[in-house]
Amino acid sequence: MTNKMKPHEDPVIVEQATRKMLSELSEEQVEKAALSSYAYFSGKNNDREGCALAMAKRHFLADKGDYDLAIERMIGAINFFDKINVNAMRKCFYDSDDGGPIDEMRRMIESDMSAGRLAVCGHDFSGHSIHVVFPRNKITDDPDALLRGHIYAIERCLAATENKTNGKLDKSIVAYDFSGMSHSHIISLKTFRKIGAALQDFYPERLHCTYMIDVPYFIRGFWNIFSPFLDPVTRKKVVFVNGKAEKEEIFGKVLSEENAMPFILPGGKMSSHIDMNNFLYKTPFDFLTALKNLSNNDCPNITNLKGLRLCAWKPKLVDSLLEKHRLENAHFVWDLSRMREHCKNKCNFCKIDEEAFSS
Numbered sequence: 001m002t003n004k005m006k007p008h009e010d011p012v013i014v015e016q017a018t019r020k021m022l023s024e025l026s027e028e029q030v031e032k033a034a035l036s037s038y039a040y041f042s043g044k045n046n047d048r049e050g051c052a053l054a055m056a057k058r059h060f061l062a063d064k065g066d067y068d069l070a071i072e073r074m075i076g077a078i079n080f081f082d083k084i085n086v087n088a089m090r091k092c093f094y095d096s097d098d099g100g101p102i103d104e105m106r107r108m109i110e111s112d113m114s115a116g117r118l119a120v121c122g123h124d125f126s127g128h129s130i131h132v133v134f135p136r137n138k139i140t141d142d143p144d145a146l147l148r149g150h151i152y153a154i155e156r157c158l159a160a161t162e163n164k165t166n167g168k169l170d171k172s173i174v175a176y177d178f179s180g181m182s183h184s185h186i187i188s189l190k191t192f193r194k195i196g197a198a199l200q201d202f203y204p205e206r207l208h209c210t211y212m213i214d215v216p217y218f219i220r221g222f223w224n225i226f227s228p229f230l231d232p233v234t235r236k237k238v239v240f241v242n243g244k245a246e247k248e249e250i251f252g253k254v255l256s257e258e259n260a261m262p263f264i265l266p267g268g269k270m271s272s273h274i275d276m277n278n279f280l281y282k283t284p285f286d287f288l289t290a291l292k293n294l295s296n297n298d299c300p301n302i303t304n305l306k307g308l309r310l311c312a313w314k315p316k317l318v319d320s321l322l323e324k325h326r327l328e329n330a331h332f333v334w335d336l337s338r339m340r341e342h343c344k345n346k347c348n349f350c351k352i353d354e355e356a357f358s359s
Contacts, residue, residue: 007065008334014065018056021071022049025153032078038159039167054224060141062204062233071303077202089152090159093280110280112149113137119274120157120288122259123173128208130173131159132261135181143191150195159286171208177263179214186219192226197349200231210238213247213263243279 022030033052039045056074063070081087084104092106093324117137131153134209140146159270186357199207220240231321241250243267250263252314260268 008061008063009065014057014060017060017067017070018053021056021060021067021074022052024071025052025075029075032082033074035087037162037167038082038155039162041087041287044163045167045320048339049281058170058205072203073204080198080202084148084151089155090285096283107277108145110147111141112145113152113261113276113280115323116274116276118158118183119154119276119279120153121261121274122255122264122268122270123161123164124208124259125289127161127169128171128173129157129164130175130255130264131157131261132264133174133176135176135178135185136182138185138187141188141191143188143194146187146191147195147198151198154199154203154206155270156285156310164288171206171273173208174210175264176210176212177214177261178212178216178219179263181216181219183218186222188308189226193229196226196230199350200234207234211250211264212238213242214242215240241248288355 007017012248022033025033030052031065033055034040034048035051037045037051038054041047055062055077056070059070059077060067063073068335085101088102088105089109092102092109096103098289115137117134117139121130121132124130127192133153158170161169161172175196178233212219214222227238239250241247247265251260254267257265258269261270262268263272277293
């Protein structure tokens, strides 16, 4: 006898349910659901319905086909993103509003991230970006600050995955480096539950895998106490990795040395040091690696431009242009009209005719 397929396992039912979920939302709520996609937020993807449906589908799958619970949690997630002001997070290091919410968000995120506890660095062979966490760099016990920092890093990681895979994937990897950690770095049960609940309720179906690397014995005890508060599906995605042999065995199959820090994969080529100024101010929100430091001959205002815009027009031409500024990534270019507006020196890069990109 064939087992009856569950609602969340039947593609037809999932499609019907997610469309019905959208029909019950207001136009404003549908727009906010679509904004869960950074590509939609940034204007790279104009498929409003498709981006909103993707959010509905994630909730329907996570709640195993429980329609009422799925739409309740989806609306809860929309309200949460509004409350924490995710859109301000996305643009606070590239824009300013004269002391308004964007400037205030920048001040808070800069404080939350100053110790280098969280960042986005590297990706696996499939294109899942890696959200790296260094618990030893804890600087606060404030649950709100720790949650805000995690949300910022998660949003950047998901945006980078979306960008890297052209929207084909929408999940991220989390890698914890527990080396050098002591009891004083452990967050409180209250904070753990606050962060865990937020990620489960508001970011369902967004986690590909979590790696707990070089875990000391007391953290395993901590995990045994706190893990029951996590969803069973989430718990199954947590993998403990200790020692060189295990790292080579596990990570050698999923990512290259060029896209790994040494604590993840022995011989990893990515720097273990994270320059938070580069990460926050000089790296586009949906890119993985920071720009190289600019030389004295480069435009001093290039890192202070507002309204970044990314593209992949004519890669060879872009490569040659980016070399003029010694930028690290060869597949994006700054919006030239914005550059002209903000660049005082009018360097050669800023004078390039935009018609070169239209042919």
